[in-house]
Amino acid sequence: MNILIMGGPGAGKGTMSKKIVENYEVTHISTGDIFRSEVGNGTPLGLEAKKYMDAGKLVPDEVTNPMVKSFLETQDLANGYLLDGYPRTLAQAKAFDELVKGSDLEIDKVITLDIPFEKLAKRITGRRLCKTCGHIYHVDYHPPKVEGICDIDGSELYQRKDDTIESLEVRLAEYENNAQPILDYYKDKVVIINADQSTDDVWKEIESALGGK
Numbered sequence: 001m002n003i004l005i006m007g008g009p010g011a012g013k014g015t016m017s018k019k020i021v022e023n024y025e026v027t028h029i030s031t032g033d034i035f036r037s038e039v040g041n042g043t044p045l046g047l048e049a050k051k052y053m054d055a056g057k058l059v060p061d062e063v064t065n066p067m068v069k070s071f072l073e074t075q076d077l078a079n080g081y082l083l084d085g086y087p088r089t090l091a092q093a094k095a096f097d098e099l100v101k102g103s104d105l106e107i108d109k110v111i112t113l114d115i116p117f118e119k120l121a122k123r124i125t126g127r128r129l130c131k132t133c134g135h136i137y138h139v140d141y142h143p144p145k146v147e148g149i150c151d152i153d154g155s156e157l158y159q160r161k162d163d164t165i166e167s168l169e170v171r172l173a174e175y176e177n178n179a180q181p182i183l184d185y186y187k188d189k190v191v192i193i194n195a196d197q198s199t200d201d202v203w204k205e206i207e208s209a210l211g212g213k
């Protein structure tokens with residue numbers, strides 16, 4: 001199964017992606033994670049992307065589309081994939097469709113996490129991530145057992161550089177401007193999920209939308 005997950009910043013894409021990948025054994029392709037890894041490794045692509053990411057702006061399509069294309073070539077997609085954070089503009093959606101048209105890599109379902117924007121600030125400012133395994137915590141909603149320490153591997157937790165209110169406002173505006181045209185474009189495949197409930201309840205809705213493997 002080939003899945004696209006959409007939703008504003010902090011809607012729960014990363015959290016739900018982990019569950020989808022575990023349960024459906026699809027390959028996770030997160031452009032945010034790819035960019036963050038490039039930034040962490042100090043590559044030319046990372047240096048270019050960082051300028052946009054820290055400000056909450058989208059990395060230009062001319063940078064993002066070729067990056068996704070080359071990344072896909074390195075992945076085992078036999079069992080399907082989960083796209084997380086891409087496509088994010090109508091131009092990206094069209095470029096991706098052009099790439100996979102007629103193959104068995106066309107998108108089957110678009111899971112859209114729907115939550116009022118005013119709820120996102122608390123999710124974003126309270127988010128903490130593990131430096132080693134990337135597990136996603138929240139200081140109030142999913143706190144680790146020991147403050148600042150990952151339950152899984154004992155590593156330190158950190159805050160993303162773009163998890164500020166200033167950057168969130170820009171990211172929200174980007175989402176507001178770009179999401180609807182993508183949802184219209186994929187309209188027959190879109191399933192809207194209420195993301196303003198507990199992670200267990202969000203997951204139940206996603207499972208029933210995706211059905212069996």
Ligand code: AP5
Pocket residue numbers: 007008009010011012013014015016031032033035052053054056057058059060064084085086087088092123124126127128136137138139141142162171195196197198199200202
């Ligand atoms: P990206 O990494 O995609 O970030 P984003 O879209 O802003 O989304 P987030 O990762 O912030 O949130 P999320 O929905 O994954 O939420 P999470 O599950 O962590 O992109 C970052 C940047 O990279 C972009 O701004 C751009 O610059 C660049 N970029 C990436 N892709 C690009 C593209 N295609 N084109 C151009 N540029 C691109 O949850 C958030 C918090 O809430 C966590 O603490 C979690 O524990 C908590 N939480 C989650 N679900 C629940 C729940 N149900 N109840 C309570 N708490 C919850």
Ligand code: ZN
Pocket residue numbers: 130131132133134135150151152153154155
């Ligand atoms: Zn960890």
